[in-house]
Amino acid sequence: MKIALICPNLGNYRRSSDAMPPLAMAVLAARCGQHPYVFYDDRVETIPESLDADLVALSVETFTAHRAYQLADAFRHEGKIVVMGGYHPTFLPEEALQHADAVVRGDAEGLWEQLLLDAGRGKPRRVYQNAGLPGLAGVRFERGIFAGKRYAPMELVQYGRGCRFVCDFCSIHRFYGNELRMRPADELRAELQSLDRKRLLFFVDDNLFSGEASLQALLALLRPLKLRWACQISIDVAREPALLDQLAEAGCRYVLIGFESLEPANLRQMKKRWNHVSGDYLRVARNLHQRGIGIYGTFVFGYDHDTPDTIRRSLDFALEARLEIANFNPLTPTPGSLLYERLRDEHRLLSPHWWIDPQYRYGDPIFIPRGMPADTLAQACFEAKKQFYVWSSITRRVLLGDQPFSWFNLLTASTANLISRREVYRKQGRVLGA
Ligand code: SF4
Structure with a gap:
């Protein structure tokens, strides 16, 4: 066959x-x-x-x-x-x-x-x-299929599956179940040793901070390999400065952090109140930058306490913190998330099957927010993205950032900004499927 x-x-x-x-x-x-x-x-x-x-x-x-x-x-x-x-x-x-x-x-x-x-x-x-969740021993990836195709120069790897949290807008929990599963250390080590060391590794785990013990075990495995890598990680990793030191020592160069909102009431509603356990966002950003770790910050808007002003203030924070990359997204209710079910039950979805609706265009409002008209939400997010990627902002954040100088970080941040700037315009307004 x-x-x-x-x-x-x-x-x-x-x-x-x-x-x-x-x-x-x-x-x-x-x-x-x-x-x-x-x-x-x-x-x-x-x-x-x-x-x-x-x-x-x-x-x-x-x-x-x-x-x-x-x-x-x-x-x-x-x-x-x-x-x-x-x-x-x-x-x-x-x-x-x-x-x-x-x-x-x-x-x-x-x-x-x-x-x-x-x-x-x-x-x-x-x-x-599957009736239950299979263990991850023996998980293999045939990366030969990627040869000759034009991808970003990265090697993707996976340590585990699942997340400790259950954020309202996220469907990870329903997909991977309630357990956190990690790959056996010897299998992961052998795989990492076989990858191209010159490339940035990216851990595809939805949250690499699966727990203090399992993160420590991974960092101990990575430290002697002297690789450079990036990951998605929950902000509570910044609670302990010693843990940030260990991240940097193990080769972490970039983290994607879901800041999501500056408003405590929104964080409560999205079941992400814990996002403030590491203190002030600005201090978190400085602590990461001081250790040579760049930040991709993501924000979502459309929760009940959002207004055009909260979007503007989030943009101001991202600029002040000199985040290397940022995304300002209208909240997207996808099937599998609590958010989707809640908005559907409240009859607030503008098109309940928006992903196959021929009228839907990328960036269009999907639901009726409480704090502003739907079109204003979509437009304010688009404006925030455009403002973040104007040339003067890129120069200030990337060339005059507050990290210790590193050619590697400078080059990756510059490239990522150029790509993100282009993507802001390329995706907006695109009809899905066309
Ligand atoms: S921390 Fe991230 S991966 Fe985990 S549930 Fe929240 S959004 Fe999803």
Whole structure:
């Protein structure tokens, strides 16, 4: 059975050099067994109109669902078996099954092999789902599938799955369940030693601070390897200056932190009150910068205590803190999150299936906020992004930042700013699937 693995884009267009290699596809490739496979990334290359494959597997997120469904319909029309996995089909299997023959819910390991076996016999089930959460021993990634494709110069790695928190807008918990699972240290060490040391590593874990003991164990493993890496991490890691020292000593160069909001009432509503346990945001930023760690700060707007003024003040903070990168996003209710269910139940969604609504454009308001008109929310977020990436801001934040000087950090921050500046304009207003 010939297999085609496909990572769909937001629409039928290609991106240039900022896409990250999709690690989920490397999981599937490593488990295709005897079956020959090809991999196409719709974000960086054109998918041939006719595929030499018997089975097509698509990894689908909410923003790529429309495009994935279009591709799936065309492949099924040609008589191919179409399979979908990832966040969106996990939360909305019935919707995905209108375009696919089978859906894999949650972790693919084990289920993917069973599906291939069933499909080979001509009898794939409609839904594949694990009864419990499989351990992460033996998780493998076939990174050879990324060779020759134009990706950002990064190596993606994974330490564990799951998060300790349950933020209102996030669906991680529902996808990965209540347990935190870590990969065995010896397997991770061997994998890290095999990667290109010149590249920045990026831990795809949704929150690398899975707990003090497991983070310490990872840092102890990383320290002697002398790698440079980035990660997504919860802000409570900054509570202990000694832990920040250890992060820096282990090679951490960038962290993505969800600051989300400056308003305590909003943090309470999003179940992220703990975001202030490390004290003042400005002090957190300084503590990270002093250790040579750059910051990608993310903010969401549209909670009940947000107004145009809270968006402006967040932008002011991001500029004052000289965050290397920042994103100012309107709150996006995605299936699988508590937020989506709450807004749906309160009849505040402007389009309950916005991801397949042909009228929806990237950046459009999705729900009715309480503190300002929906259009004002969308426009104020777009303005904040534009202001953050004006040339004078980039120069001040990147060239005159408060970090100890490092060529590596300077180059990566400059490149990331150029890419982010371009992306602000490229995505806005784009019709999903087009
Ligand atoms: S800390 Fe991050 S990954 Fe964890 S639940 Fe909150 S938003 Fe999701």
